[in-house]
Amino acid sequence: MAVAPTRAGTREGLALDAATLCEAFQATAGHHADGVALRTPGGDVEITWRGYAARVRAVAGGMAAAGVGRGETVAMMLTNRPEAVIVDTAAMHLGAIPFSIYNTSSPEQVEYLLGHARCRVAVTEASFAATVLAVAERLETLERVYVVDGPLDGAGSLAELEAPAPDGFDFDASWRAVAGADVATLIYTSGTTGPPKAVELTHENLLSQGRMLDQLLPLHPGGRGVSYLPMAHLADRYAAHYTALLAGTSVTFVADLLQVFAVLGEVRPTAWGAVPRVWEKLKAALEAGFAGAPVERREAIAAAVSAATAAVRAEQAGEPVPRELASARERADAELFAGLRAQLGLDCVESLLSGAAPIAPEVLEFFTALGLPICEVWGMTETSLVATINPREAIRIGTVGKALPGVELALADDGELLVRGPTIMRGYRDDPDRTAEAIDADGWLHTGDVATIDADGYVRIVDRKKELIINAAGKNMSPSNIENRLKAACPLVGSAVAIGDRRPYNTALIVLDPVAAASYAAASGLSASDPAALAAEPAILEQVRAGVERANATLSRVEQIKRHTLLGDEWQPGGKELTPTMKLRRRPIAEKYAAQIEAMYAAG
Secondary structure: OOOOOOOOOOOOOOOOOOOOHHHHHHHHHHHOOOOEEEEOHHHOOEEEHHHHHHHHHHHHHHHHHOOOOOOOEEEEEOOOOHHHHHHHHHHHHOOOEEEEOOOOOOHHHHHHHHHHHOOOEEEEOHHHHHHHHHHHHHOOOOOEEEEOOOOOOOOEEHHHHOOOOOOOOOHHHHHHOOOOOOEEEEEEOOOOOOOOOEEEEEHHHHHHHHHHHHHHOOOOOOOEEEEOOOOOOHHHHHHHHHHHHHHOOEEEEOOOHHHHHHHHHHHOOOEEEEOHHHHHHHHHHHHHHHHOOOHHHHHHHHHHHHHHHHHHHHHHOOOOOOHHHHHHHHHHHHHHHHHHHHHHOOOOOOEEEEOOOOOOHHHHHHHHHOOOOOEEEEOOHHHOOOOEEOOOOOOOOOOOOEEOOOOEEEEOOOOEEEEEOOOOOOEEOOOHHHHHHHEOOOOOEEEEEEEEEOOOOOEEEEEEOOOOEEOOOOOEEOHHHHHHHHHHHOOOEEEEEEEOOOOOOEEEEEEEOHHHHHHHHHHHOOOOOOHHHHOOOHHHHHHHHHHHHHHHOOOOHHHOEEEEEEEOOOOOEOOOOEOOOOOEOHHHHHHHOHHHHHHHHHOO
16 A cells, blocks of 8 residues: 655654663554554555564563573574564563674674674574574574574474563563663674674664754654665664654565665655665666657756756855756756656655765765755764764765764874764674774774865765775875766766776776666667676677766866776675675775786786
């Protein structure tokens, strides 16, 4: 069923004053008892807050019967589904520490995480059960595995987990004993090198984040959200789980990332966020649709986008928008963009966010022109998600905004951004040395990002401290800026790696976006379909070459790409080249493609 397109209303019923997430959940479930809390696309599954609370009580009792107690860890390897938050919330009510595992994790990675966390109970689903059960045979600490869509041999079912609680178990006493300083979850940072670190985030950390965000992007009970990013990443865990506990949001769970745009039209979320690659894909799809329109319509669209973009650029430059341009933008919005926003399912959205990685200014300009201004944010898992944000009414494209209320920022002598405040993690689990390296004696988190802060407090991230390109002439450059320009200039580019550290000029390794490349091939009548064949097609090579030229036109001479290599490989999130959140693993890439890199410099 379609979700009613009403906007969020009164703020009565928020649980921002709660001392723990458990208390917030209980208050929210009571206030919104008959509202839909958890659902799947089409409404095939719909669980009210009253039903959600009953399931949490039942699962908590079953976990207690399985020996889960205060301070114990509970692992989940699940797709985006209602059971993920039911189990998570139940574990929190025991004072236990739930955490999620990326679905793309290898068996070796799963074993490392389960062993490091020392969890006694893991909850998974049939598609991942073989991996988890195999690990359970090797780990003495992992005693029970439950499969939510079972039963399966060797594992318990969700119904068993919801079995009666042990005699003497007092659910209410259990959750009331949880304190704000207790760890609410572990987030294993995917990391670009070395084993992941387990970030310990407390109830107070996460509640502080909610209170801070609420001052800039006010929460409203009755909102609608979509869960589609991995819950092992804090972005989805916060936006689709913790925010719902604070505001009574109805969350629709999308197990297949490729279906998220179709679901947006049904849900019509009141807030929505995405990583830059999702925004880039949406921009490319919209531009392809514009290009495929009839000639007359195409010209009108081009004029509308051009006028709106010019108005955005004037506003960003602090200049008045000429009357004729403002009128043209208003007509474009009424005749084209308003309908497009409704078609996308973003006509009721109050807040749009982008984070986790840098995003090209051109992408932000494009969506702002369409009437969909995106608030770029910056933060880390260690900062409980967001530390800086562009205020909704005062966005400065190219910056990551200003510090949240209550967050302190400073710059070290070398330009490294330092952060302090109540959202800073408790530390890395069982790793005091790396905790001390990250958080100094004065409580400042050393982020590893080089930044600038202007007179108005707006922050610009230059790049990761250890990833800056310093060429043979001593020029410092941001590889991510160059890479974002390449992706923005050519929709066929899925990933790009700028190379030039200690080199005389910059080069790039480029990997095709498999969906965009296949779509282009089909429209162009090319027979190739797999990445290796597509990367050898002259037409695609020319499209990429032209894209590199367009990107170079936006870069300074020293930043420009002199040579590039189009690889015939496909890089998957969680693989050797990309982290699960699609950050580049630069060292493994450099090692794997050393021959191709050296060939680009061999000609001098």
